[in-house]
Amino acid sequence: MSNPDPSLSEQQQIRLEKLNQLRELNINPYPYQYDVTHHTTEISDDESFVIDPSGGTENAKRVAIAGRVITRRIMGKASFFTLQDSQGVIQVYIRRDDVGVDEYNKVFKKLVDIGDFVGIKGFVFKTRTGETTVHAEEFEFLGKTVRPLPTPKEVENEEGEVVTYDAFSDKELRYRQRYVDLVVNPEVKETFIKRTRMVQTMRDFMNERGYLEVETPILQPIYGGASARPFVTHHNALDMQLYLRIANELYLKRLIVGGFDGVYEFSKDFRNEGLSRFHNPEFTQVELYVAYKDYNWMMDFMEEMVENVAVTLHGSTKVKSGEHEIDFKRPWPRIPMYEAIEKETGHNLYGKTEVEILTIARELKIPIEDGMGKGKLIDEIFGEYVEPKLIQPTFITDYPIEMSPLAKKHRSKEGLVERFEAICNGKEIANAFSELNDPVDQRKRFEEQTRLRSEGDDEAMTLDEDFLRAIEYGMPPTAGIGIGIDRLAMIMTNSESIRDVLFFPLMRPE
RNA sequence: GAAUCGGUAGCUCAGCUGGUAGAGCAGCGGCCUUUUAAGCCGCGGGUCGAGGGUUCGAGCCCCUCCCGAUUCACCA
Numbered sequence: 001m002s003n004p005d006p007s008l009s010e011q012q013q014i015r016l017e018k019l020n021q022l023r024e025l026n027i028n029p030y031p032y033q034y035d036v037t038h039h040t041t042e043i044s045d046d047e048s049f050v051i052d053p054s055g056g057t058e059n060a061k062r063v064a065i066a067g068r069v070i071t072r073r074i075m076g077k078a079s080f081f082t083l084q085d086s087q088g089v090i091q092v093y094i095r096r097d098d099v100g101v102d103e104y105n106k107v108f109k110k111l112v113d114i115g116d117f118v119g120i121k122g123f124v125f126k127t128r129t130g131e132t133t134v135h136a137e138e139f140e141f142l143g144k145t146v147r148p149l150p151t152p153k154e155v156e157n158e159e160g161e162v163v164t165y166d167a168f169s170d171k172e173l174r175y176r177q178r179y180v181d182l183v184v185n186p187e188v189k190e191t192f193i194k195r196t197r198m199v200q201t202m203r204d205f206m207n208e209r210g211y212l213e214v215e216t217p218i219l220q221p222i223y224g225g226a227s228a229r230p231f232v233t234h235h236n237a238l239d240m241q242l243y244l245r246i247a248n249e250l251y252l253k254r255l256i257v258g259g260f261d262g263v264y265e266f267s268k269d270f271r272n273e274g275l276s277r278f279h280n281p282e283f284t285q286v287e288l289y290v291a292y293k294d295y296n297w298m299m300d301f302m303e304e305m306v307e308n309v310a311v312t313l314h315g316s317t318k319v320k321s322g323e324h325e326i327d328f329k330r331p332w333p334r335i336p337m338y339e340a341i342e343k344e345t346g347h348n349l350y351g352k353t354e355v356e357i358l359t360i361a362r363e364l365k366i367p368i369e370d371g372m373g374k375g376k377l378i379d380e381i382f383g384e385y386v387e388p389k390l391i392q393p394t395f396i397t398d399y400p401i402e403m404s405p406l407a408k409k410h411r412s413k414e415g416l417v418e419r420f421e422a423i424c425n426g427k428e429i430a431n432a433f434s435e436l437n438d439p440v441d442q443r444k445r446f447e448e449q450t451r452l453r454s455e456g457d458d459e460a461m462t463l464d465e466d467f468l469r470a471i472e473y474g475m476p477p478t479a480g481i482g483i484g485i486d487r488l489a490m491i492m493t494n495s496e497s498i499r500d501v502l503f504f505p506l507m508r509p510e
Numbered sequence: 511g512a513a514u515c516g517g518u519a520g521c522u523c524a525g526c527u528g529g530u531a532g533a534g535c536a537g538c539g540g541c542c543u544u545u546u547a548a549g550c551c552g553c554g555g556g557u558c559g560a561g562g563g564u565u566c567g568a569g570c571c572c573c574u575c576c577c578g579a580u581u582c583a584c585c586a
Contacts, residue, residue: 009519009520009537009555010519010520010537010538010554010555011520011536011537011538011555012520014537014538015537071546071547073545073546073548073549074542074545074548075542075543075544075545075548075549076541076542076543077542077543078542078543078544078545079543079545080544080545080546080548082546091545091546093543093544093545095543096543097543113536113537114536125544126544127544127545127546128544128545129544129545129546131544131545131546133544133545147520148520148521148536148537149520149521149536150520150521150522150536151520151521151522151535151536152521152522152535153535153546153547154547155546155547163547165522165534165535165547166521166522166523166534166535166536166547167521167522168521168522169521169522170517170521170522170578170579171578171579172517172577172578172579173521173578175578176578184521226585226586227585228585228586229585269586271585271586273584273585273586274511274583274584274585276583276584276585277580277581278585278586279584279585279586283586285586367583427586428586429586430586431586459584459585482586484586486586487586497579507577507578508576508577508578510577
């Protein structure tokens with residue numbers, strides 16, 4: 001072995017040595033292309049490929065497949081191995097007398113490892129035990145793996161259940177090395193494909209209705225549109241402090257001012273807060289704003305869109321999530337927030353003063369902190385007593401004005417705004433309102449936020465003078481919504497952590 | 511930020527009351543032309559998360575730190 005690097009494991013050193021040996025045999029370990037004719041699943045799903053080789057193979061259909069070797073069973077002059085491509089796996093049968101003595105003995109048996117990429121041309125048959133198998137007539141090396149892959153084994157036991165041995169199951173390693181997780185844990189790929197199909201379904205749904213997909217700034221001089229702490233960055237040439245967006249609401253509303261009927265954006269947002277099973281510092285929302293509509297219309301819209309997602313992904317409005325079965329069938333219950341709180345706590349908070357609500361919060365054993373206004377107190381009571389109980393999709397409507405500086409005053413209920421949150425599986429999945437388009441009122445609300453900030457609420461919104469200027473030019477009646485894509489994806493894929501629906505969740509450095 | 515559990519071979523894990531670090535898979539050498547966790551014979555592989563302490567002796571006991579998972583608290 002030439003100059004083995006002692007920092008590498010024995011297996012890595014051996015694989016690097018095999019790489020050299022391939023080159024010495026004039027085999028490029030990293031060739032440029034291979035003409036694939038079929039995916040593994042197209043072959044295993046279609047009986048018409050299968051022939052009986054004893055009747056001659058001249059007229060058999062030929063297939064060319066490519067992928068990784070993931071298991072091997074070498075039996076002297078013939079071998080079986082499992083080849084995995086993007087779609088699935090298929091077994092390959094390879095014999096010395098078909099592919100050539102040197103190719104088989106020197107290359108396949110000695111220099112191919114689990115994880116390596118190979119190309120196979122051949123015909124399809126069934127083994128004695130009935131497994132559809134590609135009989136290799138030509139074998140080509142397509143890429144050397146110099147680091148050993150984890151080697152889980154899937155076995156069907158006598159009850160027909162698939163049992164996995166030696167699974168790559170360490171969550172830390174799976175999140176840090178998602179590429180490996182994707183190779184060896186097939187259900188991971190399924191989850192992410194579902195997530196993408198979910199987004200695709202929503203995008204199609206909005207496009208069909210004529211709404212325009214747009215892009216707005218991620219780097220913002222004033223962050224707004226939500227209550228959260230931002231990430232701060234700096235632009236050198238302008239010597240200017242910038243924030244990574246916490247929401248794109250204020251920009252999309254500027255576009256409604258500009259005259260679009262409907263605009264939406266799948267938006268990566270950034271909030272400088274802790275990590276948990278439900279929170280990653282960067283996360284995805286889709287925000288949609290539609291002119292001349294209100295929050296009642298938006299509830300209809302959301303129900304229909306999300307029901308559509310469930311049916312597209314699962315063929316049913318019912319989706320299994322942990323121990324629950326969630327049914328997205330329309331219509332979803334619509335419950336005013338105060339009614340929901342009264343139902344669970346017995347307290348009707350409507351029209352109560354801040355002091356009265358504080359007393360009730362104490363009685364309900366809500367942890368009280370200084371500077372918690374009326375809105376915050378109500379939100380706490382709701383979060384503690386109501387939200388966790390809402391498993392089936394539910395709209396909670398009509399929030400206190402103190403909690404909602406960008407929402408329009410309720411048309412008939414004093415002190416409330418026309419806002420709803422969609423709650424599902426005990427968590428908020430969407431937040432929407434009839435958008436505030438009265439510039440004078442909006443300025444007052446911002447000023448109130450400024451006051452809260454000066455009292456120490458570091459999540460209060462900053463006054464955005466340019467946004468006010470925009471709506472002073474006039475914004476039509478507008479309905480707006482933000483839907484949490486990660487949270488919805490968790491439900492739709494039965495994932496218990498947000499990390500399971502993010503390819504690369506934030507981790508501490510190794 | 512707090513509590514609990516965990517970190518041992520490439521992967522999954524054992525490791526007793528503190529007494530020379532183990533298994534299966536993977537790897538290496540050999541046999542094997544329909545196997546399928548293929549099989550059979552043989553072999554190698556370790557900074558036991560890091561550092562310190564107690565001890566004749568530490569994977570194991572004590573202290574500090576690092577990393578992760580879960581739960582709780584804040585936020586979507």
